[in-house]
Amino acid sequence: MAMRQGKQTFVFENGVYVLAGASIAGKKEGQGPLGMGFDMVLEDDHWGEDSYEKAERRMFSQALDMAAQKAKLAAENIDLVIGGDLLNQIISASFAARDFSAPFFGIYGACSNMAQSLLLGSLLVNAGYCTNVLCATSSHFSSAERQYRFPLEFGNQRTPTAQWTVTGAGATLLSSVRGNISITSATVGKIIDMGIKDANNMGAAMAPAAADTLSAHFSDTGKTPADYDLIITGDLGLLGKELAIELLQKKGYDVSANMNDCGCMIFDQQQDVHMGGSGCGCSATVLNSHLLNGLRTGIYKKILFASTGALLSPTSSLQGESIPGICHAICIEGGKV
């Protein structure tokens, strides 16, 4: 099939364009190295709502609205909203999509949601099913801590390999209408589980999935790491990034010169986040600010964007299960018009 390369990669030859990206982030993220690039930065993590969950949902809604506005499209011109988040039953995405009032596809790929929604949206736009698709995701440090670990009030100590869930939401508007930035191919990931059981070491749990999907992408497309200005994973953090580079080396791909990780970029080491940022909002905010800006201004010509997800739940961990990881990779190119 013409639309397929190798076993896991889809090629988008009919034109899938990024019309707009929008990002909103928390105060701590705003103080980080990429803070200036976000469209909006919250002054506090409650944002006037009476729960962290409601604040997260409002960020999700805000990202949807801002992306549509930037592309000058009304909600009725959006054919589909694709989104998910980390909260149980993806309530941030579902309630935000309810208020946006477009047809909705809920997804769950943990922190791989940004890449998964872009992959799915690109498949539908390239095939001619949809003209405009809005892809979005969110996470919130405080709602994630409460659900996955401990309520903040408990004041537990974080382990050295812990990462900091990004408070933020990002939305990307994909379209068949010509624009400057396009998505040209995407590789769908397999679930990889190397038996890691430490829920405070997600980077190590996800690194094998990242290496598996990236090497599948290179092998399916015949491309090499040097074909990309930047290969950027979602939220492996400092430790996971090193592991992924090492695993890829063993598979014969040297990405040490041009691979980075959104979780390593969004916070400064002075911000006391241990291994770096994590959460769906991590790659979503970095893509929809820094990376799209870089593609728009020509700093990057071609990037491979690969959000990573750890498919655990507190229940699976309590029942002694290991942590399956997944990663989807999206090739995004600038200056194609």
Next chain:
Amino acid sequence: MAMRQGKQTFVFENGVYVLAGASIAGKKEGQGPLGMGFDMVLEDDHWGEDSYEKAERRMFSQALDMAAQKAKLAAENIDLVIGGDLLNQIISASFAARDFSAPFFGIYGACSNMAQSLLLGSLLVNAGYCTNVLCATSSHFSSAERQYRFPLEFGNQRTPTAQWTVTGAGATLLSSVRGNISITSATVGKIIDMGIKDANNMGAAMAPAAADTLSAHFSDTGKTPADYDLIITGDLGLLGKELAIELLQKKGYDVSANMNDCGCMIFDQQQDVHMGGSGCGCSATVLNSHLLNGLRTGIYKKILFASTGALLSPTSSLQGESIPGICHAICIEGGKV
């Protein structure tokens, strides 16, 4: 666009075939009116596992394996597994997909998962992206009670409008390879929320979404209820079904003669399930046994299969939120070869 009819409906003109369907159900479901049709019936709900969650995951795995076996396809011939379930972070689907070892798309549409996975799978097969896609979902009475309501040991009394979560899993193998049963169109749903807040009355919460999607399907395609031998919703239950029929009547569509609901069919009123069955496994097991058998044997020629989902979480309910509903509709036809 040729592949699109109206605002929410996609038409599959290139051929999307149902090569196989597999179903596995719990003991109570096996004793119900459709019990004889399931491929497997468990003797007890633990199935030898040490938690209900592990039993549910094993059912999910079993359904994937059986569907692939029935279609005589090895795992490496499956291009994609699409699935989700009700457990937090869709662990049943993710862990089963890990063991199946194919590329994976996690979805979440609550009990609309069976229709949502078929919709997405049909879009990808029809466009030529994939040859074989395995769509699946599951639910388990005991894992759902524990997560959404109370642990069984608590012995709480069920309210009159409560439904009984089906213990079961279903998997459908979609393919571009010609078969007797085909999916010819599908309508993607919007999230509809009429303000119902009673988490023990899901039928009422989901009925408006069912009415909205079914009427969108009729209006997009120009078809009428009489064009279908059966219009079958997922898990509205007795009350929700009546409400949906009434709401459709108000929209000008009389479905009273040929609409039924999987939740009303899977249990007998003597089985003390109050309003009927619910859960992802409800429409998944009924589709992959009774409905596909009916299409295969000519009892049905054309059905409109519309799984329904309530997009709440215990957290959203505790925070005073109402229950958003969603419904996706799939047109399945028999005897097309």
